[in-house]
Amino acid sequence: MTGESDCLLCPMRQLSIFAGLTIEDLSPLGMVVEDIHLPAGATLYRQGENARYAFTLRSGAMKLSVHRRHQDENRIVRLLRYGDLLGFEGLNQARLHYQHTATALDASDLCLLDLTALNRLSEDRPKVRQALIGRWQSALEEAEFQLVEIGAGKAEACVAAFLCHWCRVFPDGAWVPFPIERKELADYLGFSAAHVSRVMADFKRNGYVKESGKRINIQYIPLRRIAGA
Template identity: 40%
Template structure:
């Protein structure tokens, strides 16, 4: 565990504390600290009673929902600045399990501190609800998009979504730590289908992959695929 310097944090503009005053940050920052987890570590499990929420400072985390029938669904991927586990402030158990896809560094935000901030920092509640709403919108929009698409279109929609969300280096490489099995879990597809689609697109030069990183070379091809799928579905609905 490491102490936090929230006022001078490099991700403060992305994180929850970025929306409250520096004085408010100083008042509560001493109650927070940083924790590092290796890839594969579970930060918290679905159904557990929450003790804290977390802001992701570095790395990628997957939120996994278990259905109770030995099936799991990746509902969201988190990147730097994303907030997780905030359901505890509403006295609810964690809704998903949070698992590190890469080595990660998170800020530990004790729930009693967050509850006090809701009372003493009026802007905090507005910021909290805004982030909660954006997270739900992201999940819902992606679910609707994937739920109405054929297999290839689902993969294309996710890759374009991830291109917008993930960080890129100067050569437009972005992290892609998902296995084919995990991608299938997220998209509701069999791993064989995902592997076949990605293998063909790699041969066709639509994307390239290297050491858990991916770069889209022809994103317009994926956009066209989605547009054609939408046109076909619209025409079928009219008939």
């Protein structure tokens, strides 16, 4: 399930917070980095638990969700993929607990980073510091994407915007991994599972997208028409 690994050999390093660091930067740091493998559905950490580690997602997909106070449903606040960093709220010394529950949507590989070591590293290395600031910024932008593009408007437009956003890093027309159930998509978008299902079914009937197994393929989504209606 877990084991040690060498960051210097990591094929993902260019995308990670250690990108741009040389061997001289990294090797003497003595940062122990562990590999973690999670099966689909497994929980990595829970909201409120002591935050001692951050994680880098190397493959698979995860969701961050929060328990709503007066409601039984869970709201999904972020979806993560290849290269994303999670659990770093503990870097802010005032936040000693995880703010979300992290669950694997699909079988996932992560590496574990000790937060105190990471903190020390960011003190010493401006590049790491910049990289971390960048992660904070993207987390914020992702949240604002959700607010702006998804938080209001008709369901069709929200689903369409999300699908385009989800597939944005892949070439047009590619078959993109899509390990997200209707219920989860609904929790993320703020609609009922039934209605999300309706919209997705319509999109498929209209030939906007295709689905096969846990992959999706965007053919052509008439964003203009959907938003304008």
